[in-house]
Amino acid sequence: MSKQNKTLGEFIIENQTAFKYTTGELTRLLNSIRLAAKVVNHEVNKAGLVDIIGAAGDVNIQGEDQQKLDVYANDIFIQTLKKRNIVCGIASEEEDDFITINSQDSNNQNKYIVLIDPLDGSSNIDVNVSVGTIFSIYRRVTPVGTPVTIEDFLQEGHQQVAAGYVVYGTSTMLVYTTGAGVNGFTLNPAIGTFYLSHPDMSFPEDGQIYSCNEGNYIHFPQGIKDYIKYCQKEEGDRPYTSRYIGSLVSDFHRNMIKGGIYLYPKSSKNPQGKLRLLYECNPMAFLAEQANGKASDGFRRIMDIKPTELHERVPFICGSKNMVEKAEEFERNAKQ
Numbered sequence: 661m662s663k664q665n666k667t668l669g670e671f672i673i674e675n676q677t678a679f680k681y682t683t684g685e686l687t688r689l690l691n692s693i694r695l696a697a698k699v700v701n702h703e704v705n706k707a708g709l710v711d712i713i714g715a716a717g718d719v720n721i722q723g724e725d726q727q728k729l730d731v732y733a734n735d736i737f738i739q740t741l742k743k744r745n746i747v748c749g750i751a752s753e754e755e756d757d758f759i760t761i762n763s764q765d766s767n768n769q770n771k772y773i774v775l776i777d778p779l780d781g782s783s784n785i786d787v788n789v790s791v792g793t794i795f796s797i798y799r800r801v802t803p804v805g806t807p808v809t810i811e812d813f814l815q816e817g818h819q820q821v822a823a824g825y826v827v828y829g830t831s832t833m834l835v836y837t838t839g840a841g842v843n844g845f846t847l848n849p850a851i852g853t854f855y856l857s858h859p860d861m862s863f864p865e866d867g868q869i870y871s872c873n874e875g876n877y878i879h880f881p882q883g884i885k886d887y888i889k890y891c892q893k894e895e896g897d898r899p900y901t902s903r904y905i906g907s908l909v910s911d912f913h914r915n916m917i918k919g920g921i922y923l924y925p926k927s928s929k930n931p932q933g934k935l936r937l938l939y940e941c942n943p944m945a946f947l948a949e950q951a952n953g954k955a956s957d958g959f960r961r962i963m964d965i966k967p968t969e970l971h972e973r974v975p976f977i978c979g980s981k982n983m984v985e986k987a988e989e990f991e992r993n994a995k996q
């Protein structure tokens with residue numbers, strides 16, 4: 661069977677042997693995420709027809725108005741994972757604290773925890789612009805059969821065993837890694853099956869696209885301002901093209917295919933940046949590095965940052981390796 665016709669289910673099974681902890685547990689977990697993605701996709705595709713757009717009326721721990729689709733996607737992913745008794749803990753952008761699964765059941769031999777951003781790009785839901793879901797998977801560090809603790813969630817990004825995203829766009833794709841490269845699968849909506857459409861995805865080392873909310877420009881650190889001016893300068897292969905969808909998943913996906921850099925720096929408005937280390941930056945950083953790209957906070961490798969809080973934010977620069985290194989160079993120079 662040619663690589664192209666392979667379904668996600670087949671690919672997951674075939675590639676579990678490449679994974680050193682093979683017990684089939686990660687396979688079942690990835691398949692659960694695949695299922696939840698299809699359910700959420702069904703609702704996203706009819707946003708506007710059904711009562712799924714607009715605010716849900718609550719504010720989440722990030723201080724953001726929860727959108728109905730944020731809440732719906734959160735419920736679907738958590739229920740799908742809970743029901744299958746496939747993990748021992750879950751953390752989500754939409755949940756104040758982490759969720760412990762079946763902690764009283766000492767037979768709960770599950771080894772994995774999942775961190776999710778159930779709906780990424782919430783500001784785009786109501787305006788029919790692509791949105792996504794982001795997931796990150798770790799092995800627990802506390803003994804199996806005991807309730808998970810915060811330590812299981814505050815692991816450095818390089819401890820991830822798998823990460824991925826779903827983009828609900830012109831087509832719906834699931835893109836993931838287990839540390840052996842990055843592969844993308846497109847949903848055939850007629851039969852509800854994901855097919856391998858983008859094998860071995862890789863960031864071009866250089867690109868001509870920069871993605872950043874320039875509306876915050878005056879609040880950016882000097883190094884970032886200098887880098888944006890560098891991108892806009894008439895010189896060599898520049899100016900680069902500015903493209904900003906406002907959904908991290910979609911901006912990342914485009915830049916991975918075409919070559920580009922995404923920046924959400926810290927600013928006088930957001931001293932730590934906006935994006936969340938555990939369920940946005942770490943999974944995208946794992947994917948970026950597995951796809952020959954790079955991810956940093958301007959100075960440190962994202963996946964080497966030791967988390968201290970569940971919902972902590974970090975400045976985020978991610979994309980084509982040479983472009984990220986150039987941005988880091990401007991940040992370092994501005995510091996001197």
Ligand SMILES: O=P(O)(O)OC[C@H]1O[C@](O)(COP(=O)(O)O)[C@@H](O)[C@@H]1O
Pocket residue numbers: 753777779780781782783873906907908909934
């Ligand atoms: O509107 P801003 O400040 O440019 O922020 C957009 C960024 O915030 C996010 O929407 C944050 O993610 P959520 O929608 O999951 O909260 C990113 O997807 C996006 O890149």
Ligand SMILES: [Mg+2]
Pocket residue numbers: 777779780781908940
């Ligand atoms: Mg997000």
Ligand SMILES: [Mg+2]
Pocket residue numbers: 730753777778779780781782
């Ligand atoms: Mg979100």
